[in-house]
Amino acid sequence: MSLNSTNFFATPRRQSPVAxxxxxxxxxxxxxxxxxxxFILFVVLGRKGNNYGMYFIVFVSSISLISMVYSIVNYxxxxxYVVGKELIVISGIIxxxxxxxxxxxxxxxxxxxxxxxxxxxxxKFKIDTAGSGENELELSALEIxxxxxxxxxxxxxxxxxxxNTSNSELSINPSDNNILSLDIIDLLKAGLVENHLRSGxxxxxxxxxxxxNLQEIGINAEDYVDRMPAxxxxxxxxxxxxxxxxxxxxxISLARTILKYYNLHFIRTGKGFKISxxxxxxxxxxxxxxxxxxxxxxxxxLKKMIGIFDLKLKQASSKTVENKESxxxxxxxxxxxxxxxxxxxxFEDPDTVSLDKVDPSYLRRSIVMSVVVFVPMMGLAxxxxxxxxxxxxxxxxxxxxxxxxxxxxxxxxxxTREILVLKGGAFGDKHVVTSIFKTQSIxxxxxxxxxxxxxxNLSLYNASGSETIPYIEEQKANSMLDYFLYxxxxxxxxxx
Amino acid sequence: METNNEQAxxxxxxxxxxxxxxxxxxxxxxxxxxxxxxLYVNLLVTSMVFLMAMLGLVILxxxxxxxxxxxxxxLAGNIFxxxxxxxxxxxxxxxxxxxxxxxxxxxxxxxxxRSLIVVPFNRIQHLEINQGPIDRMFDLASLQLFTAGGSSSxxxxxxxxxxxxxxxxxFIMQKNSSIETDESE
Numbered sequence: 001m002s003l004n005s006t007n008f009f010a011t012p013r014r015q016s017p018v019a020x021x022x023x024x025x026x027x028x029x030x031x032x033x034x035x036x037x038x039f040i041l042f043v044v045l046g047r048k049g050n051n052y053g054m055y056f057i058v059f060v061s062s063i064s065l066i067s068m069v070y071s072i073v074n075y076x077x078x079x080x081y082v083v084g085k086e087l088i089v090i091s092g093i094i095x096x097x098x099x100x101x102x103x104x105x106x107x108x109x110x111x112x113x114x115x116x117x118x119x120x121x122x123x124k125f126k127i128d129t130a131g132s133g134e135n136e137l138e139l140s141a142l143e144i145x146x147x148x149x150x151x152x153x154x155x156x157x158x159x160x161x162x163x164n165t166s167n168s169e170l171s172i173n174p175s176d177n178n179i180l181s182l183d184i185i186d187l188l189k190a191g192l193v194e195n196h197l198r199s200g201x202x203x204x205x206x207x208x209x210x211x212x213n214l215q216e217i218g219i220n221a222e223d224y225v226d227r228m229p230a231x232x233x234x235x236x237x238x239x240x241x242x243x244x245x246x247x248x249x250x251x252i253s254l255a256r257t258i259l260k261y262y263n264l265h266f267i268r269t270g271k272g273f274k275i276s277x278x279x280x281x282x283x284x285x286x287x288x289x290x291x292x293x294x295x296x297x298x299x300x301x302l303k304k305m306i307g308i309f310d311l312k313l314k315q316a317s318s319k320t321v322e323n324k325e326s327x328x329x330x331x332x333x334x335x336x337x338x339x340x341x342x343x344x345x346x347f348e349d350p351d352t353v354s355l356d357k358v359d360p361s362y363l364r365r366s367i368v369m370s371v372v373v374f375v376p377m378m379g380l381a382x383x384x385x386x387x388x389x390x391x392x393x394x395x396x397x398x399x400x401x402x403x404x405x406x407x408x409x410x411x412x413x414x415x416t417r418e419i420l421v422l423k424g425g426a427f428g429d430k431h432v433v434t435s436i437f438k439t440q441s442i443x444x445x446x447x448x449x450x451x452x453x454x455x456x457n458l459s460l461y462n463a464s465g466s467e468t469i470p471y472i473e474e475q476k477a478n479s480m481l482d483y484f485l486y487x488x489x490x491x492x493x494x495x496x
Numbered sequence: 497m498e499t500n501n502e503q504a505x506x507x508x509x510x511x512x513x514x515x516x517x518x519x520x521x522x523x524x525x526x527x528x529x530x531x532x533x534x535l536y537v538n539l540l541v542t543s544m545v546f547l548m549a550m551l552g553l554v555i556l557x558x559x560x561x562x563x564x565x566x567x568x569x570x571l572a573g574n575i576f577x578x579x580x581x582x583x584x585x586x587x588x589x590x591x592x593x594x595x596x597x598x599x600x601x602x603x604x605x606x607x608x609x610r611s612l613i614v615v616p617f618n619r620i621q622h623l624e625i626n627q628g629p630i631d632r633m634f635d636l637a638s639l640q641l642f643t644a645g646g647s648s649s650x651x652x653x654x655x656x657x658x659x660x661x662x663x664x665x666x667f668i669m670q671k672n673s674s675i676e677t678d679e680s681e
Contacts, residue, residue: 442613444612461649466645466646486520
């Protein structure tokens with residue numbers, strides 16, 4: 001039977017058996033993450049420890065075992081097939097669950113390949129549909145030719161205007177309508193100027209977790225610290241620690257950036273964008289213009305110096321506000337961003353939209369909040385009469401106030417009949433351009449302090465998140481709301 | 497339908513001017529209050545909780561002798577707290593209200609922290625009328641509107657009469673179905 005004939009998928013089929021391997025692997029990974037490290041610590045180091053750790057390990061292991069068995073049985077009870085113009089997926093061990101997806105509701109078809117997929121020559125098959133409720137379908141492993149054939153079948157039978165008809169090969173051809181590609185040098189650059197505090201935070205959490213676990217096992221880390229001979233060593237260790245900390249976070253940032261964005265190509269397709277990226281897990285995400293709700297770009301101090309931004313295209317998604325549905329590009333420059341904006345908002349130029357400022361009491365309030373944080377810190381420092389802590393509190397206060405001031409200075413908003421433009425950021429910059437007619441609902445909120453001054457916050461919710469303009473005059477917000485409602489209600493275009 | 501993905505403004509051909517001053521104004525809206533029984537239900541639930549707390553306090557005082565001389569203070573505090581919350585409830589009940597226009601529905605709620613949420617009919621994906629056991633006792637119902645904007649942008653109007661809820665639902669369905677068929681062609 002030919003793969004391309006409709007009949008091939010008319011009989012219920014199972015996924016590739018690789019699905020079992022994937023499921024087992026997934027469970028194992030969770031198991032290792034949750035159990036193995038505590039287990040090693042427990043066995044190697046734990047003599048004084050009690051038995052609770054062991055019980056916990058047994059508990060988690062048995063749950064994992066059950067879920068592994070479950071997924072294997074589930075594999076043998078799951079089928080997919082095509083009837084008429086519907087894709088049907090049956091699954092479930094106790095009750096049978098039948099999911100049917102009419103072709104015309106399919107919004108996008110995406111493939112994904114992890115390293116395991118690649119070894120066994122299979123693909124993850126993902127379908128996103130419109131409407132509320134359960135909107136995503138995922139077949140975790142299909143043989144490549146089956147995946148291609150099924151995709152072709154769905155494409156041939158659905159509305160061509162809705163679906164991205166260009167080839168969804170895992171490697172896209174960068175020569176047609178390339179917007180940007182990142183080579184290894186670009187990635188190194190982007191990785192170097194990542195926000196190292198975030199990577200540093202991850203390390204900190206890990207160390208803290210390790211420390212807490214050691215404590216539990218009965219090793220008191222402070223004992224060792226106490227035995228450190230002299231203060232001089234302490235200071236040296238402290239600076240070495242900071243250096244090491246910075247270096248490790250740098251390496252982690254670099255590794256993360258390269259793994260995630262390796263061989264990135266960002267191209268313009270007929271009516272949308274497409275991106276392929278990833279070293280171990282290759283991923284192709286496509287986004288049609290009408291599904292993109294918001295374009296956002298931001299930098300930090302380091303990125304600003306070399307003139308690159310993180311660009312984000314936020315898509316409407318069934319599971320709202322999830323990053324995985326967004327296209328994120330590190331290391332886009334301003335020309336790229338302008339190009340993307342021109343495609344999405346051909347009649348508008350975000351740069352020429354004049355921006356208004358929010359009320360100065362926004363600044364006043366964040367300064368008050370900074371002081372609220374400062375007072376107890378300072379109080380404690382004075383109470384213990386610790387000069388270092390006092391100095392640290394004052395520095396922290398100055399930092400917070402500087403940040404509030406910058407944030408207020410940079411905050412601005414403006415709109416045309418198509419787009420709402422928001423600018424912000426404290427040390428870095430943030431820009432948001434969102435389609436007004438794609439708004440789902442609008443909210444005005446007011447706290448007691450704002451009421452005294454006649455101010456409100458105005459929020460626009462769309463299918464990929466929300467944008468808020470804080471501290472604007474009530475009258476102004478009301479007339480903006482009137483105008484935005486008029487734009488939303490008089491527009492017949494597709495918002496998703 | 498080729499207009500689906502058209503990025504140009506819709507009325508590019510019939511581009512008559514719309515004066516911003518002519519747009520329907522938020523300031524002119526008269527909000528409809530919600531059903532009084534909801535206030536009674538809320539007050540009833542609150543007073544039940546506080547009665548239980550009072551009972552607990554009294555029992556505690558009988559069991560622990562050292563606490564006994566604080567008993568009146570604790571009870572007074574409890575009653576004061578109840579009064580405060582009841583007052584908030586009455587105030588926020590009076591503030592609450594909804595309004596239905598030709599193209600959207602508005603709902604304002606809260607009292608110290610106030611919110612107004614507006615959902616255009618052409619963005620509503622799903623409608624639900626809910627009626628719990630207590631609602632049924634007091635002949636109340638609530639109407640839930642779902643959009644694609646996520647749970648924080650969805651709208652739930654509590655304290656409607658069942659007929660009100662059904663009427664609003666029917667009105668919105670009638671308004672939205674025309675748009676719906678437009679799109680799903």
